[in-house]
């Protein structure tokens with residue numbers, strides 16, 4: 001992702017947001033004079049909820065996105081350095097959602113960008129990971145030797 005943030009800054013930002021949200025839950029619970037069990041439930045939900053944007057899910061999403069980004073950058077670098085690789089094909093993840101609109105990953109996977117075929121980029125033109133949680137994958141298009 002190209003928003004200028006480094007991984008440590010992202011982690012610090014997430015930790016800060018989680019700390020503020022936890023303090024807010026504590027203050028809210030105290031002001032309502034609720035039972036302590038409500039406090040524990042709300043904090044546990046905030047941190048571990050398997051659905052939604054809990055702290056846990058955001059950390060996992062960050063780790064997955066950064067890992068995907070690093071893996072793709074490596075594939076791109078190998079493709080640029082190899083005399084056998086003509087292009088890199090952008091493949092939609094089997095879990096890609098079927099939205100009503102034409103989404104950026106679909107554009108990457110379905111358009112002919114560099115005259116090499118559907119979804120295929122010259123290695124030097126391969127775009128960065130377009131959004132957090134993108135599970136599209138790349139395959140090489142080898143030249144005919």
Ligand SMILES: [Zn+2]
Nearest residue numbers: 105134135136
């Ligand atoms: Zn994608």
